[in-house]
Amino acid sequence: MAAEQRIEPKKKPKRQKMNKRQKKEALWGLLFVSPFIIGFLAFMLLPMAFSFIGSFTNYNITSRMDFIGFENFTRMFTNDQLFLTSLYNTVFYVVLNVPLTTAGGVFLAVLLNRKIRGISIFRTIFYLPAILSGVAVYVLWMQLLSPSSGLINTVLSWVGIAGPSWLFDPNWTKPALILMRLWSVGGAMLLYLATLQNVPIQLYESAEVDGAGPFKKLRHITLPLITPIIFYDVITSTIGAFQIFQEAYVMTENGTGGPANSLLFYNLHMWNKAFVAFDMGYAMAMSLVLFAIVIVLTFINLKLAPRWVHY
Amino acid sequence: MIESSKTDYSQKNMSSESNAQSKYFKSKKRQEQLGKIAIYVILILVSLILLAPLVWMLSTSLKPMSEIVRFPPTILPETFVWQNYLDTIQAFPFFKYMGNTLFITGFVVLGNVFSNSFIAYGFAKIEFPGKKILFALVLATMMVPGFVTMIPQYILFTRINWVGTYLPLIVPAFFGSAFNIFLLRQFYLSINNELIEAAQIDGANHLYIWSHLMVPLTKPALITVGIMSFNGAWNDFLGPLLYISKEDMYTLQIGLQSFSNQSTTQWNYLMAGATLVLIPSILLFFFAQKYFIEGMDLTGGTKG
Numbered sequence: 001m002a003a004e005q006r007i008e009p010k011k012k013p014k015r016q017k018m019n020k021r022q023k024k025e026a027l028w029g030l031l032f033v034s035p036f037i038i039g040f041l042a043f044m045l046l047p048m049a050f051s052f053i054g055s056f057t058n059y060n061i062t063s064r065m066d067f068i069g070f071e072n073f074t075r076m077f078t079n080d081q082l083f084l085t086s087l088y089n090t091v092f093y094v095v096l097n098v099p100l101t102t103a104g105g106v107f108l109a110v111l112l113n114r115k116i117r118g119i120s121i122f123r124t125i126f127y128l129p130a131i132l133s134g135v136a137v138y139v140l141w142m143q144l145l146s147p148s149s150g151l152i153n154t155v156l157s158w159v160g161i162a163g164p165s166w167l168f169d170p171n172w173t174k175p176a177l178i179l180m181r182l183w184s185v186g187g188a189m190l191l192y193l194a195t196l197q198n199v200p201i202q203l204y205e206s207a208e209v210d211g212a213g214p215f216k217k218l219r220h221i222t223l224p225l226i227t228p229i230i231f232y233d234v235i236t237s238t239i240g241a242f243q244i245f246q247e248a249y250v251m252t253e254n255g256t257g258g259p260a261n262s263l264l265f266y267n268l269h270m271w272n273k274a275f276v277a278f279d280m281g282y283a284m285a286m287s288l289v290l291f292a293i294v295i296v297l298t299f300i301n302l303k304l305a306p307r308w309v310h311y
Numbered sequence: 312m313i314e315s316s317k318t319d320y321s322q323k324n325m326s327s328e329s330n331a332q333s334k335y336f337k338s339k340k341r342q343e344q345l346g347k348i349a350i351y352v353i354l355i356l357v358s359l360i361l362l363a364p365l366v367w368m369l370s371t372s373l374k375p376m377s378e379i380v381r382f383p384p385t386i387l388p389e390t391f392v393w394q395n396y397l398d399t400i401q402a403f404p405f406f407k408y409m410g411n412t413l414f415i416t417g418f419v420v421l422g423n424v425f426s427n428s429f430i431a432y433g434f435a436k437i438e439f440p441g442k443k444i445l446f447a448l449v450l451a452t453m454m455v456p457g458f459v460t461m462i463p464q465y466i467l468f469t470r471i472n473w474v475g476t477y478l479p480l481i482v483p484a485f486f487g488s489a490f491n492i493f494l495l496r497q498f499y500l501s502i503n504n505e506l507i508e509a510a511q512i513d514g515a516n517h518l519y520i521w522s523h524l525m526v527p528l529t530k531p532a533l534i535t536v537g538i539m540s541f542n543g544a545w546n547d548f549l550g551p552l553l554y555i556s557k558e559d560m561y562t563l564q565i566g567l568q569s570f571s572n573q574s575t576t577q578w579n580y581l582m583a584g585a586t587l588v589l590i591p592s593i594l595l596f597f598f599a600q601k602y603f604i605e606g607m608d609l610t611g612g613t614k615g
Contacts, residue, residue: 018440025438028517032433033445035426039486044452047463054463061466111353124600125358128365131596131603134546135567136585140368142571143578149379151367157383183364190604214346243456246548250568267458274462275553284462291459298454 055285060278072285083286085261086269089174093265094241097178102233105188110222112189113196123193130186138250141180142167152179167251170262177247177263188233195229196222227309235301239294243267266290368589372396372582379578392579399583402574407559408566412545415480415562419544422484424537427491428529432521434492435499436507446496453489457549465553475557480550484540491536498532499525535602542592563588 018026030037055072059065076083108126112119144151145166153163166176199221207217245267249255255271257264270290274283371379372395374388399405433439434446468479502525510520526533548564555561561569567584574580596603 022438026440029433029437029439029442032437032517032521033430033442035485036430036449036487036492037445039483040448040452042467043464043483043486044455044460047460047467048455050466051459051463054466061469108357111350111357114350116347116350122354122358124597125361127600127603128593128596129361131542132589132592133542134548134588135564135571136546136588139567139571139581139585140364140589143371143582144364144367146576146578148382149384149576149578151363154384183361186361239454239456243458245458249552250548250571253572270458270462274465280462280466287459287462290456294454294456 051284051287054281055288057281058279059281059284061280062278065281068281072282073289075282076286076289082261082264082269086264086266089262089264090242090244090266093174093177093244094238096174097181097241098234098237100178101181101185101188101237102230104182104185105233106192106223106226106230108185108189109192109196109226110218112193126189127186130184130189132184134246135250137180137184138247141176141183141247142251145176145179168259170258170260173258173262177244177251180247188237191229191233192226195226199225224310228311231301231305231309235298238297238301242290242294242297245271368582368586371578372586374579376577376579395579395583396587399580399587402580403566403570403584405563405566405584405587408561408563411560412562412564415477415551416541416544418477418481419484420537420540422481423488423491423540424533426485426487427495427536428526428533429521430487431492431495431499432517432525435496436504436520436525437517449489449492453493461549461553468554474554475560476554477560479554480544480547484544491540495529495532495536498529502528531602531605534599535605538595538599538602542595545591 054065056067056069057065058068058071112123112126143149147153147163147165147168150166152166156163164172166172203221204217207221212220244265248258248263248265248268249271252258252263252268255268255276257268266286267290270283270286273279273286370387373391373393374385374395375390375392378385378389434442434449464479465474468474473479473482506524507520510524515523546564547562548568551562551565552568555565567588570584571581
């Protein structure tokens with residue numbers, strides 16, 4: 001008896017059959033999203049499926065495509081010193097880049113989050129570098145970082161510091177790129193600013209009544225309120241930083257890796273394998289490893305979130 | 312009544328109590344003023360730091376080479392060499408590459424605005440089975456690093472003989488991109504459904520509603536998408552680097568890169584070239600800053 005009762009609701013179809021109008025509506029819906037479906041299949045799913053299969057072959061785009069098992073993957077970690085170098089460089093860059101750019105974005109947003117005269121002009125100035133990108137920016141920074149005639153070492157010389165040779169010194173190449181990246185933290189800043197401007201001012205006023213100074217207010221009101229945005233920023237900038245390629249390619253003359261391979265990043269090595277050596281199978285295996293790394297990092301971020309993100 | 316009694320009380324208080332309290336308020340006011348000045352000093356300092364690279368670029372682009380290598384370097388050019396720009400335009404060749412870039416950029420903007428608006432309408436305003444899963448898929452594609460699909464995409468485009476043409480740079484723009492779909496869907500969701508229902512009662516179908524009602528209503532968001540994709544396509548380096556090899560098909564980004572390889576430390580020409588390439592982005596930003604910021608806010612307000 002009881003069992004029958006339990007079964008019964010299951011038998012009843014949960015979703016009622018669509019009537020004619022709903023069917024028509026569904027077809028319209030599919031029509032509208034069809035470009036995405038087609039694009040997803042053609043430019044994402046199919047390529048990724050091919051990439052997955054290709055990772056286990058010695059594919060070289062023209063003649064051969066033999067199945068070689070896990071050889072590409074074992075080669076990466078045992079027989080390709082440049083792979084390990086590129087992985088090290090990339091992790092180094094990410095670890096330095098993500099906290100610095102996040103802090104930079106928060107700093108600028110906190111600085112701008114006040115109602116004083118002329119604040120929109122400052123906002124424009126802070127945001128401007130973020131919308132500039134591409135080769136022109138890299139060429140500009142190659143000049144700014146130029147050891148003898150660049151702006152940065154010129155300014156350093158005013159205060160008696162002999163600046164490093166930046167892009168020519170393996171110890172300073174990566175900090176040089178991070179400096180360039182910090183110039184454009186305005187994008188993240190806008191995200192923080194949008195959130196900060198929704199914080200009720202009474203919160204700060206009542207904290208002031210309780211005798212909280214600017215640093216206490218920052219620590220106990222501002223920062224907790226923007227933790228969700230910091231979280232989003234950390235995830236996206238980690239993924240973004242892991243993919244660093246263009247600046248290294250342009251600033252090391254066609255991706256040669258710079259002094260002592262100090263700018264040979266993961267994607268640069270992958271690029272060289274794929275489009276210089278045409279070792280496509282190996283490069284696709286590398287892209288699979290990159291994907292796995294990004295997924296694991298995002299997963300770790302998600303797991304750590306409850307410890308510090310306040311929703 | 313209550314307020315007046317309050318002020319009475321405070322006035323009494325002020326007069327009766329020692330002037331220690333008024334001193335306290337005075338010093339607090341002064342503290343606030345000092346704080347305000349300090350904030351302005353920091354704001355101006357940061358602005359100077361952020362603007363310095365651009366000022367330096369402009370200044371270097373107008374200096375003669377002899378002035379650039381002098382130590383210590385001059386901040387502003389002593390002699391203005393406008394000829395640098397003419398030389399650069401010819402050596403580059405700037406206008407040819409600009410034409411190529413505009414050609415690609417135009418199609419990419421068109422494709423992005425059209426396809427994303429179309430797709431986003433489907434996700435925001437029409438009910439169909441599997442919609443939630445499909446939209447989750449849209450969001451998931453944002454997490455896939457571009458380099459993961461780059462190599463197999465290249466192989467695909469090789470197979471269909473598109474390498475060496477602009478097609479790999481243009482065609483994908485007509486199939487939507489996750490970020491823009493997300494952004495426009497947010498915008499559509501803020502539009503009342505009653506409008507659509509009323510139009511449907513009048514016999515309009517979704518295609519008509521989208522093209523005649525929604526597109527005009529979502530104009531600001533479409534401009535945002537258009538401007539952001541213009542900026543993206545104008546500054547795209549990776550795509551042309553991968554797919555364009557013939558010199559007369561180069562875009563500005565590729566042209567500037569090979570120009571920089573040729574004239575390694577001729578900073579006057581290189582800075583002139585960089586300035587010319589950056590000017591459209593800078594102008595666009597100043598005339599349409601609102602849309603850039605709206606684009607960021609729309610996503611920022613809903614994420615996290």
